[in-house]
Amino acid sequence: MNTPMAGLVAAAAAVQGAWRVSDPGEFTDEQLLATNTALGVLRRRTEAAQAQIAAQLAARSRPGSGPESLARKTGHTSVVDLISTTTGATTGEAMRLVKVGQATAPRPTFGDTPAPPAHPAVGVAVAADRLPVAAAEQIIRLLDRLPASIPADRKTxxxxxxxxKLSGLPSDRWHRILVEAHAALDPEGLARREAEVHARRYLRIWEKDQAVHFEGAADAATAAPLVTVLDALVTTSFRTSTDTSGSAADTADTGNVGSSVDADHDGDPGDGTRTDSTGADGTGAAGDTADAAVAAAMLDERTVAQRRLDALMILCRHYLDCAHTGEPTGGATVIVRVNMDDLQEGTGTGTIDGLDQPISIDTIRRIGGTGPVIPMYLGPNKEVLDLGRSQRLFTPAQKLVLYERDGGCAFCGAPPGHTRAHHIYWWARDKGRTDLANGILLCETCHHRIHDNGWDIRIDPAPGARRNATTGPGAHVWFIPPARIDPTRTPRLGGRARHEYAA
Incomplete structure (x- = not known):
């Protein structure tokens, strides 16, 4: 039995073993999770096998083969048409199967011995059920676009x-890693691509069917102020909705009520101290607070897209009414991050908080001193602030340092503008300090997810760090699931180390 077939048989058997009753509505939570996992493995195994078959179909249907083309013999115009028609896949999905299959199969030569696959690591990961075909296709596309001047070993x-990096990540987190990888591998090309995008920037506004339509595109540096301000206004609108109830306001104000995360006192790797999910007074009030916050937020039924448009209108009205001195964005600022050595030497790349696309050193030098932009220069002697218990809320300066380690929500990777700094040890219940070593960035959704489900958090210090070793970019954040989710309680990596290419 060949390997692809063996994998398919094993995956199908796992589904059969997990699906113990005919009606999924009668599954226990454990059975439902096990069946979903087994179906996911079967799907990936099936796609991996389909990619191998697609490569062979393409080889026997290559252009120029005339009537001998297998696709034409079966009445199809192309191999993509053949695969799409017979499997029910879309044209894009069929093209993906062909691309991945060809890139991970041995390449024909003029001799008897085929050449190794163009992308062997991708092929191994797909065959071993560690990487879905969709992720494999994006990796292949990126690598194939790189200049020939980049050494082969660096591409490998x-x-x-x-x-x-992409194994085990949801698809909406791939883009950030891929664009960072592209910039890291081809920083010289990044400036050229930025210039091309900047030259094509546009904003179209037109009226149709009693609506005003918008369409546009811009490079990252041009769009950063707009993205930063709109995100701040949208986040504020959600918090305002939540604050409509008293208890919910308390949660939104501190960001710590009801947090069920704890830290590992003795620093023993793999040993997280599990806490219960009750409130600070042990009565479960925190769970009620979270429920009240969610219920209050639901009173405003605008979608994120609607809130974003409304935020843009707020900016326009704010501009028209210059007498209004309020600060609608809550002091939102564009943060540009760059390594000091790279800036001085003119090498490498930088980033803008809230955007996936890296920017070139040339662009950083151009925008570093303009507008509401704060440049953050990173180096080995970065100053770190610790405020102990002198105040409850983390300061903006502390949050900037936490951004360096977490990159946004340490759990899901959401942009920094969607997060708040939370205490790992609770402020009230555990007498936790407002120190960087006790801080973590979480979006509201992940904060409540960790609280409600009893996750623990552990921070591993950065190797060789002398001061505040848990806050630098080299420190690693680990989330430890409760036993009911993972009986082994295996820690899961978070922060930049999980969600960024270069971390």
Missing amino acids: QAEERLVA
Whole structure:
């Protein structure tokens, strides 16, 4: 029995074993999770096998083969048409199967011995059920676009790193890692691509069907102020909705009521101290507070897209009414991050908080001193602030330092503008300090997810760090699931180390 077939048989058997009753509505939570996992494995195994078959179909239907083309013999115009028609896949999905299959199969030569696959690491990961075909296709596309001047060994290392990074991540987190990888591998090309995008920037406004329509595109540096301000206004609108109830306002104000995360006092790797999910007074009030916050937020039924448009209108009205001195964005600022050595030497790249696309050193030098922009220069002697228990809320300066370690929501990777700094040890219940070592960035959704489900958090210090070793970019954040989710309670990596390519 060949390997692809063995994998399919094993995956199908796992589904059969997990699906113990005919009606999924009668599954226990454990059975439902096990069946979903087994179906996911079967789907990925099926796609991996389909990619191998697609490569062979393409080889026997290549252009120029005339009547001998297998696709034409079966009445199809192309191999993509054949696959799409017979499997029910879309044209895009069929093209993806062909691309991945061809890139991970041995390449024909003029001799008897085929050449190794163009992307062996991707092929191994797909065959081993560690990487879905969709992720494999994006890695292949990126690597194939790189200039020929980049050494082959560097491309090989990048392929292996991308496979490790994208394995196990949801698809909406791939883009950030891929664009960072592209910039890291081809920083000279980044400035050229930025200039091309900047030259094509536009905003169209037209009227149709009693509506005003908007369409536009811009490079990251041009769009950063707009994205930053709109995100701040949208986040504020959600918090305002939540604050309509007294108890909910308390949660939104501190960001710590009801948090069920704890830290590992003795620093023993893999040993998280689990806490219960009751409130600070042990009565379960925190759960009620979270429920009240969610219920209050639901009173405003605008979608995120609607809130974003309304935020843009707020900005326009604010501009028209210059006498209004309020600060509608809550002091939102564009943060540009760059390594000091890179800035001085003119190498490498930088980032803008809230945007996935890296920016070139040339662009950073151009925008670093303009507008509401704060440049953050990173280096080995970065100053870190610790405020102990002198105040409850983390300061903006502390949050900037936490951004360096977490990159946004440490759990899901959401942009920094969607997060708040939370205490790992609770302020009230555990007498937790408002120190960077006790802080973590979480979006509201993940904060409540961790609270409601009893997750623990552990911070591993950065190797060799002398001061505040848990806050620098080299520190690693680990989320430890409760036993009912993972009986082994295996820690799961978070922060930049999980959600960024270069971390």
